[in-house]
Amino acid sequence: VLLISYREKKRRRIEDLTEKMAVDGGHCDISCDWDGRWNHVRKFLERPGPFTHPDFEPSTECRLVKYLLTCKILVIGAGGLGCELLKNLALSGFRLIHVVDMDTIDVSNLNRQFLFRPKDVGRPKAEVAADFINGRIPGCKVVPHFKKIQDFDESFYRQFHIIVCGLDSVIARRWMNGMLISLLSYEDGILDPSSIIPLIDGGTEGFKGNARVILPGMTACIDCTLELYPPQINFPMCTIASMPRLPEHCIEYARILQWPKEKPFGEISLDGDNPEHIQWVFDKAQERAAEFNITGVTYRLTQGVVKRIIPAVASTNAVIAAACATEVFKIATSAYIPLNNYLVFNDVDGLYTYTFEAERKENCSACSQVPQDLQFPPSAKLQEVLEYLTENASLQMKSPAITTTLEGKNKTLYLQSVKSIEERTRPNLCKTLKELGLSDGQELAVADVTTPQTVLFKLNFTT
Amino acid sequence: MAATKANKEQKYDRQLRLWGDHGQESLENAHVCLINATATGTEILKNLVLPGIGAFTIVDGHIVSGEDVGNNFFLSKNSFILQNRAQAATELLQELNSDVSGNFVEESPDKLLDNDPEFFHRFTIVIGVQLPESTCLRLGSVLWSASVPFLVCKTYGLIGYIRLVVQEHTVIESHPDNALEDLRLDQPFSEFTNHIQSYDLENMEKKDHSHTPWIIVVAKYLDKWLSEHNCQAPKTYREKEAFKLFIREGILKNENGVPEDEENFEEAIKNVNTALNPTKIPSAVEDLFNSQQCSNITSQTPSFWVMLRAVKEFVHNEGNGNLPVRGTIPDMIADSQKFINLQNVYREKAMQDAAAVSKHVEYLLQSVGKSPENIPEKDIKLFCKNASFLRVVRCRSLAEEYNVDSVNKDEIASCMDNPDSEMVFYLMLRAVDRFYQQHSRYPGVYNYQVEEDISRLKLCVNSLLQEYSLNVNIKDDYIHEFCRYGAAEPHTVAAFLGGSAAQEAIKIISHQFVPFNNTFIYNAMSQTSATLHL
Numbered sequence: 002v003l004l005i006s007y008r009e010k011k012r013r014r015i016e017d018l019t020e021k022m023a024v025d026g027g028h029c030d031i032s033c034d035w036d037g038r039w040n041h042v043r044k045f046l047e048r049p050g051p052f053t054h055p056d057f058e059p060s061t062e063c064r065l066v067k068y069l070l071t072c073k074i075l076v077i078g079a080g081g082l083g084c085e086l087l088k089n090l091a092l093s094g095f096r097l098i099h100v101v102d103m104d105t106i107d108v109s110n111l112n113r114q115f116l117f118r119p120k121d122v123g124r125p126k127a128e129v130a131a132d133f134i135n136g137r138i139p140g141c142k143v144v145p146h147f148k149k150i151q152d153f154d155e156s157f158y159r160q161f162h163i164i165v166c167g168l169d170s171v172i173a174r175r176w177m178n179g180m181l182i183s184l185l186s187y188e189d190g191i192l193d194p195s196s197i198i199p200l201i202d203g204g205t206e207g208f209k210g211n212a213r214v215i216l217p218g219m220t221a222c223i224d225c226t227l228e229l230y231p232p233q234i235n236f237p238m239c240t241i242a243s244m245p246r247l248p249e250h251c252i253e254y255a256r257i258l259q260w261p262k263e264k265p266f267g268e269i270s271l272d273g274d275n276p277e278h279i280q281w282v283f284d285k286a287q288e289r290a291a292e293f294n295i296t297g298v299t300y301r302l303t304q305g306v307v308k309r310i311i312p313a314v315a316s317t318n319a320v321i322a323a324a325c326a327t328e329v330f331k332i333a334t335s336a337y338i339p340l341n342n343y344l345v346f347n348d349v350d351g352l353y354t355y356t357f358e359a360e361r362k363e364n365c366s367a368c369s370q371v372p373q374d375l376q377f378p379p380s381a382k383l384q385e386v387l388e389y390l391t392e393n394a395s396l397q398m399k400s401p402a403i404t405t406t407l408e409g410k411n412k413t414l415y416l417q418s419v420k421s422i423e424e425r426t427r428p429n430l431c432k433t434l435k436e437l438g439l440s441d442g443q444e445l446a447v448a449d450v451t452t453p454q455t456v457l458f459k460l461n462f463t464t
Numbered sequence: 465m466a467a468t469k470a471n472k473e474q475k476y477d478r479q480l481r482l483w484g485d486h487g488q489e490s491l492e493n494a495h496v497c498l499i500n501a502t503a504t505g506t507e508i509l510k511n512l513v514l515p516g517i518g519a520f521t522i523v524d525g526h527i528v529s530g531e532d533v534g535n536n537f538f539l540s541k542n543s544f545i546l547q548n549r550a551q552a553a554t555e556l557l558q559e560l561n562s563d564v565s566g567n568f569v570e571e572s573p574d575k576l577l578d579n580d581p582e583f584f585h586r587f588t589i590v591i592g593v594q595l596p597e598s599t600c601l602r603l604g605s606v607l608w609s610a611s612v613p614f615l616v617c618k619t620y621g622l623i624g625y626i627r628l629v630v631q632e633h634t635v636i637e638s639h640p641d642n643a644l645e646d647l648r649l650d651q652p653f654s655e656f657t658n659h660i661q662s663y664d665l666e667n668m669e670k671k672d673h674s675h676t677p678w679i680i681v682v683a684k685y686l687d688k689w690l691s692e693h694n695c696q697a698p699k700t701y702r703e704k705e706a707f708k709l710f711i712r713e714g715i716l717k718n719e720n721g722v723p724e725d726e727e728n729f730e731e732a733i734k735n736v737n738t739a740l741n742p743t744k745i746p747s748a749v750e751d752l753f754n755s756q757q758c759s760n761i762t763s764q765t766p767s768f769w770v771m772l773r774a775v776k777e778f779v780h781n782e783g784n785g786n787l788p789v790r791g792t793i794p795d796m797i798a799d800s801q802k803f804i805n806l807q808n809v810y811r812e813k814a815m816q817d818a819a820a821v822s823k824h825v826e827y828l829l830q831s832v833g834k835s836p837e838n839i840p841e842k843d844i845k846l847f848c849k850n851a852s853f854l855r856v857v858r859c860r861s862l863a864e865e866y867n868v869d870s871v872n873k874d875e876i877a878s879c880m881d882n883p884d885s886e887m888v889f890y891l892m893l894r895a896v897d898r899f900y901q902q903h904s905r906y907p908g909v910y911n912y913q914v915e916e917d918i919s920r921l922k923l924c925v926n927s928l929l930q931e932y933s934l935n936v937n938i939k940d941d942y943i944h945e946f947c948r949y950g951a952a953e954p955h956t957v958a959a960f961l962g963g964s965a966a967q968e969a970i971k972i973i974s975h976q977f978v979p980f981n982n983t984f985i986y987n988a989m990s991q992t993s994a995t996l997h998l
Binding site for chain 1: 471476479514534540541675795807914944954956957960963977978980990991992993
């Protein structure tokens, strides 16, 4: 039942293909293929077996291989996971692959992002990755997009059969998650399965990684399991400002307090990729450390703290991307039942994996379709609501913009991202909900970087 | 030269933060041998070339085939012209990282074993991929005698298999994820006792009181508790709760009797349970103390065991039954001076203990006619710091695994009791090897063979179970599935193994982090895995 949508979509596409083939004369026009090229893949498409998906229909005609050829996959990220994903998908038979990445290549990428070479430093990752794959794998057409995921709208995402993410940011994941949820269509409250685009999401950090399969609207989404991504903890300001104990505290002092004050390079903000900036922070941090008899400030530590560097190696990315690509293949071909739905990997001590089914949250702010409950007394200040939106573990919003409808007109209660509006609405933060004219049951629409669609909240006055 | 070093630091920055410069150095001194440049092989090697191993040599006698180029990123259409799979793969792998030297030998491993088995002695580690059983066992025997670590890998349909074969692998830096702190609150050393003497919690200004490290708070209250409880530290749940309350009562109150906000006291209360854990030597370390290598120090003994013996001597002398103090404390609410002073107390004690261990090392080395320079000071310090986390991995040889008299029947039988166990795949891989021995091919390679080979493979399964007297049942579905696989090597399964096996190789080379012991099975159908001890 879960995969009814794929069966339907696939059936329609295979019918289209068969028609097209009939017109073409029925031969497989895969002219760049050589003898035996897809032997390793075909065994899984042509042969029945005891563990295949119930929907699986083996075929020795080239129908199924052609299916792979027309399956459109979107890879988000062309970094550690992205490079591996592109290779894996290309060598599994997929040909129509788009890749989106807003970054350019840095020297520190070269230890694992194997589609890039020293001469490519500075060039857009998506473009270099696409070039390499297209050159190495004949017939594969990777289309690069040197863009942010937010630069595209529904019409772009809608064209893909499966989307695989190799992102390094929770915010971006949540945005992607929200975008696919916004593509879902409901008729009389019933989800139309053909509007579901599966999302395979991979993440790595050092020797740890995870891979998950998300069927938006049906299985647990990113926001359903937000507690699996605990917010980054920053050092308390009083420690940094007056009570440093660790070398990290000295570095943060230089970065957060001294830089804005001393403006060593003028009005420029600190750029973690600029060695001169890092050197400045390093020198200042060393001075402060000496003052407090703290040892351990190094250039490497300084860079790590300023850029919030997460250690990374080729091996973990290889494992997670491989698991993700296996799932793409399973979903595209119905060869096997896909992962249901979360895999955790850790090779610090031996080789460890753990597989479980993450559960949907009934009132998930992203996928539950019901307005979120906001319980506050009318005397609560708007500031408290704002803090709740950012600090609550299940919401973790970054800079929410709150709007509502009052007397038939759209009113912005608070918005941070545009300076003039922030200044204008800032006084509202100190006003109570009652003072702002809000009533029990009032709907608030909240926009945030963590989601492409506004989230609806319902105000529930408590006594 | 300086430019290259700086460039390497930048390139390898993200991994240097995991295994440090010394870990990187061991990689750069390593020479890895890969046998068979199939997709699995090249994926493993890719994940070793990228982080910068010193050199690799591919041993492969095969000619490039159409299906090879179809699933292997390091073979291209040009490889058909070259023909030689070893050479073709070497070129494309070499191209990944100019710091690495790539070599190839266009020869089958069997030929090399016939003519020049010592060829393999030069390698830091040998990785054998998609090897038939006979070659595997021959190679295993040669490498075991030469003490060269051997990693056997196989991708078979949707199943991945890795076997580590290493006689004795020592790990000083295991980098445990959740290590307990070494605070010695139950057995305070004299310098610590002296230090806390300098604190008078009852008569402190609020600012100092609120910024006294929780370790000192717990130590002070423990002192009081001991004097009031006949020197009995809190042990039961009740006693510990009472102790926490005792500490809580020490929180300063304002004029209205309302307790002030003292985060350091809250930290103390939160940490009572772990802080009161008795200091003891982990059983894993005790086992190492009792092992033969530790008792018998000779001039051939590797430094690990010499240092371990020195630590054992320390434990029985200066250490009063305890390992050398680790010397680190976690961060905690405190003003800078109090924290640094406390940290220094632990650091200095650690240095003192390490110096004592050093003396024992010196003595041991001299007693076997070696000079102290053989084991540098910094190695001893690192050893002492990691004394609680030392690990030694010993794998059974392939001969032991395959021998009827020493096969691990218990492990196999108990795993097979569980219907979800991956053990069935291990047995199927063994059966498939048997099929290959008998028929010189794998089952189900061609579509027409799938059906016919099921009964043949079943015979192999039965003869395997019989030979080892394994009273287990393998469902027909698995036999069918393994015929269906037709010895396919799908790229994504090869890539999963590529990452896993490469990291195990890095652990072996760097002696950091702990390798698995000794068989890893990956099931891509269910995305599950298991480590079996065969």
